[in-house]
Amino acid sequence: MPVKQLNQLAVPIGIVFIVVMLVVPLPPVVLDLLIALNITIALLVLLTAMFVRRPLDFAAFPAVILVMTLFRLALNVSATRLVLLDGYAGKVIDTFGHFVVGGSLIVGLIIFVILLVIQFVVITNGAGRVAEVGARFTLDAMPGKQMAIDADLNSGLIDEEEARRRRAEVHAEADFYGAMDGASKFVKGDAIAAIVITLINLLGGFGVGVAQLGMPMDEAVQTYSLLSVGDGLVSQIPALLLSVATGLIVTRNTGDEDMGSDIMKQIGANRMPLRIAGFAAFGLCLIPGLPKIPFLLAGGAMLLASSRVVDPDPETEAGPLAVEAAANPDAPELIAAEIQVDPLGLELSADLIDLVDTASGGDLLDRVKALRRKVAGDIGIVVPPVRTRDNLELPPSTYAISLFGVEVARGEAPPGTVLAIGEMLGSLPGQPTREPVFGLDAKWIPANLRHQAEISGATVVDRASVITTHLAEVVTTHAGRLLGREDVRLLTDVVKRTHPIVIEELTPAQLTLGEVQRVLQALLDESVPVRDLVRIFEAISLRAQTSKDPDALVDAARATLGPALVAPYVHDGAVHVISIDPLLEQRMLEALRITDQGAVIALDPALGQHVLSDVARLAMEVENQGIRPVLVCSPQIRTGVRRMLAGTLDRLPVLAYNELSTTAGVRSVGVVAGTPTLTSS
16 A cells, blocks of 8 residues: 555554544553553654654644543543453553552552643643633734735835745744644643543542442452553553643744754753752752752752853854944945835825725735736736835825835825716715826715715725825836846846847847847837837847947837737727928937937027927827827938927827838828918918
C-alpha cells in the first residue's frame, strides 16, 4: 500500500478501533500493549510541541488532543472491565499499583490526587485561559492584518502569491486558536472523567470483591483499590503529558528555532543574571543548617555557565545600518532612504479609512489593483504601485493624489454618501459638487437615496469608484512622467523575448534607452497608447538611421500607428475634425522655429491668442453635442500646433492629415481662421 494512502487510512482506522474498544473486551496482554502505546504517543506529542518553531507548524494538535483523549478513555473502560471481572488488568496496571506506589493505597491515592491537581488546576486552567485570550486577540487582529497585507501588495512590497499565502496564514491562525480554545476543554473534561472513573473502580471493586466473590473486606480493599489506583496513574501520566503539550503550544511564540533552543539562548544570552544567581546560591550556604554541597554545586554551575556567555555585539545585533545611524545620524544610506518618494500616492483623510477596511466592506485597494491592470492594458505601460496611506492633516472627507511626493489632484468623498451626476438633482438633498474628471454637475447624496436618484435619471457612483476614476484620469494624464528608465528597460526586455532582432537594431545600435524613453513619453503625453511596441520600435529604428531628432522619431511612430490614433475619436462612423484655414496654416508654417525644446510656432501674440480662443470655442461647441473633436493640420506644423495648445487645450487631440484613418469617414465641424485683416490680406 502506498505511503500516502496508508497515512489517509491510519487515523480513521484508529478511531474505529477505539470505538470497538469501548464495547469489546480486550485481553490483558493487548491492554498492556495499548497502554504502552498511549504513553509513548503522549510523549511524542509533547516533544513535537517543543520542537516546532511556531504553533501553526503543529496545526493538527487540537484534533490530536481529541483522538488521544478518546483513546485514553477507551483504555479506562477496558481496564475497568478487566479489574471488575477478573481482578487483574495486565502487568502495566499491576506494576503501577504495587511497585510504583510501594503497594500502599494511601500513597497511591495521594500521588494520583497530586497529579490530578497539577493537571487540572495548574496546567489545564492556565492553558485554557491562554487559548481563550489568544483566540479573541487573533480574531480582533484579523482586519488589521488583512489591511497590512493589502497595503504591502499595493505598494509593491509583495506579489499576489505572497499576499495569498499571508492571507491563508492569517485565516489558519484564527482557526487554530479557535480550535485550541475548544480543545483545552477536552483536557479539562478528561481530568474530571479520571476522578469519576477512579471512584467508580474503587466502589465497584469493593462491591464485586465482597458481595460477589466473598472476599474479606481488607483483601478486597487491597486488591481492587491498588488496581484502581494503578489504572488512574497509568491514565494520568499521558494525560499530564498532553496537558503540558497544550500549554506549550498555546504559549509558544513564533521563533526562528525550536523551543529548547530559544529558551536556552534567551536565558543564557546575558552574563549578569547568571552571575547574580550563582553568587546568590553561594550566599545561601551561610544559612546555618542548610547543606553546603548542593548549593555550592548549583552556584558553581551558574558561574561556569556565565563564563561561557559571549556578550552580544551591538554591531551584529542592530545591523550595520543601525550602527552607522547611531554613530552618524547623517549617514548617506539613511538620508537616501528618507528622501525616496513614491511615484504615485493616494492619501485618505481619517474618516475615509473605511474604504480600505475589508472588514467593513471596503474594496478600494482591490479596485486600485484592478486599475493598474486596466491602465496597463489601455496605454501599454506598467503603472507604478499606488502607495495608499492615511493623512491626518487632510480635511475630513478628503483624498489627495500625488506624483513623486507632490500633490496633483484632490477631491472629496463624504462617508455615507454616493455621487449623483446629472441635471435633475434639485429635489435631492445633499452637497452640490462637480464630478472631478469631467467637471459635470453632481451632488453628494445620502446612500439610502441611491434608488430614488437613479429613478430621476441621474448616474449614481459610489465613493470608491469616484476615487478610482479620478486616479485613473491622473495616471493617464501624467503617464509620460510616470514612465521611468527602468520601465523602458522592462518593456524592451518583454519585446526582446518575442522580437529580439527589433531590439538589437534599436538599442544601443541606433538609440539609447533615454532616447527611446523620450519618444514613448512624448506619445503618452499626447494620449497615444504604446501597446504596439514592436511597430513603434521598428518605425523609430528606421527613422533613426537618418535623424535622431525627437520630434521626427515621434512623427515616425505616429505614422506607423495610423488607425490606432483615430480609433478613440470615431463617432457614428466618422471622426469629427476642426481644420485650420490654409492661409493661417501657411502663416504658421512661416512662423515655425526649431529650438532646443523642439519645433514651436512663433506667432504674433494677438494672432496666437485669437487662434487659441477660436479653437477653444469650436471644441466646446462640438463637445456640447456629445462628440469629441480632433484638430487636424499639415504634418509639418502638427508638433508646433500641439505645443501651442499645451497648457490650455490639453484634452484636444492634434492629428496630421496623413494620420487620418481611411477606415473612418471625416466630418468637418469647424475651421479655425485668422483675424479678418489677416484673412483678407
